[in-house]
C-alpha cells in the first residue's frame with residue numbers, strides 16, 4: 001500500500017485533534033486537514049459540566065495551544081462541517097461546497113445529546129449540554145434561576161445538579177430508574193450518589209418520568225407521569241447521548257447494533273469496513289480483545305484512541321487494547337473508574353470506608369477483577385490500573401483489607 005500523503009480528519013473534537021497532533025509527533029510530514037463544525041478550536045468536554053458550570057473557569061482545556069495548528073501545519077477548518085464522503089472517489093465534500101481528496105480518512109464525529117420527545121420540548125428555558133456554547137448559556141441561566149429541574153440522573157445530570165445547587169437553586173432531579181447511575185454502578189453505589197446529592201438538598205423524583213413541560217413561551221413547570229407538576233424556571237435534559245453516525249452511514253460504511261446506541265464497526269485497529277477509513281472516539285465500536293464489541297463515551301477513550309489511531313492511519317496495524325477509564329467530580333466527591341463491569345451480575349467488593357465516602361469498589365467476575373472505582377481515594381492508581389488491566393484473579397478478603405500492590409500478578 002502506498003504511503004499516505006494526505007490525511008483528512010472529520011470532527012475537530014478530542015479524538016480528531018489528538019490524532020492530528022499524534023500524526024505530527026510520529027513524524028508524518030504529509031498534509032493534515034481537520035474539519036470541525038464548531039467555531040472554537042478543539043477542546044475537551046469534562047469542564048463543561050464541572051468547572052465552567054460552577055463558575056471556576058471560563059474556558060475548557062484546549063486540546064492544543066492556539067498556535068499549534070499553524071506551527072505544525074495542521075490545516076484546521078473551524079465552523080466547517082463535512083457533509084458527504086465518497087469512498088470510491090477518496091474525497092469529502094465540506095459545507096463550503098469544496099471537495100477534498102484523502103489518502104486516509106478518520107471519522108471522529110462524536111455524539112449529540114438525546115432530546116426528550118414530550119409536549120413542551122420547544123419551550124424557552126430548556127437546555128441540552130454538549131458544546132462550550134451550551135455550557136456558557138447554561139451557566140448564565142443557572143445563575144439567574146431559582147428553581148431548576150434536571151431530567152436524567154446519569155453522569156451529566158448528576159454533575160449539572162451539583163452545579164445548580166452550588167448556584168443556590170432549588171434543584172429537582174427526575175429519572176425513571178429508582179437510583180441515579182444505576183446502569184453503570186448498580187444499586188449500592190447508586191445509593192452513594194443519591195445520598196450525596198440528597199445531603200446537598202437535591203429533591204429526587206426517582207422511578208418516575210417526565211410527561212411534558214408547561215409554559216406559554218417560557219418554561220414554567222415540568223409534569224411527571226404520575227401527574228405531579230414541579231414549578232421550574234428552567235430544565236436541563238441529560239438523558240444520554242447518541243453517536244453521530246450520519247456521515248458514516250451516508251458513506252456506506254458498516255455500522256453495528258451490537259452496542260447500545262449503535263456505532264461504526266471497526267476492527268481492533270480502529271479500521272472500518274473500508275481499508276482507508278478509520279473511526280475513533282464516541283462513534284467507534286471496536287472489537288476489543290477482552291470485552292468484544294464495545295463503544296465507550298469517555299474522555300480518556302477519545303484522547304487515547306485519537307493518539308493510537310494516528311499510527312494505524314500510517315499502517316502500524318496495532319490493536320487498541322486499553323481498558324475504559326472515566327472520572328467525575330460532584331461537590332466534594334471525586335471518583336475514577338477503570339474497566340468495565342456489569343453491576344447486575346458482577347460481585348461487588350468494597351475496601352475502605354463507605355460511610356466516610358473514602359473507598360474503592362471492585363467488581364469481580366468469576367473471581368477476576370473487571371472494574372475498580374476509587375472514591376476520594378488517590379493513592380493506589382497504579383495498582384488499580386494493573387489489577388484491571390490484568391483482570392487479576394484475587395481473593396475478595398484480600399481486596400477488602402490486604403496490600404493491593406501485592407495482589408497484582
Ligand SMILES: Cc1cc2nc3c(=O)[nH]c(=O)nc-3n(C[C@H](O)[C@H](O)[C@H](O)COP(=O)(O)OP(=O)(O)OC[C@H]3O[C@@H](n4cnc5c(N)ncnc54)[C@H](O)[C@@H]3O)c2cc1C
Pocket residue numbers: 010011012013014015016035036037038044045046047048049080081082083108109110111129130131156244247280281282283296297298299300302325326327328329
Ligand atoms: C458535558 C460533558 C462532560 C463530560 N465529562 C466527562 C468526564 O468527566 N469524564 C469522561 O471520561 N468523559 C466525559 N465526557 C465524555 C467525553 O468528553 C467524550 O466521550 C469525548 O469528548 C468524545 O470525544 P470525540 O472526539 O469522540 O467527540 P467530541 O468531543 O464530541 O468531538 C466531535 C466533534 O466533531 C464535530 N463534528 C461532528 N460531525 C461533524 C461533521 N460532519 N463535520 C465536521 N465536524 C463534525 C462536532 O461538532 C464535535 O466538535 C463528557 C461529555 C460531555 C458532553
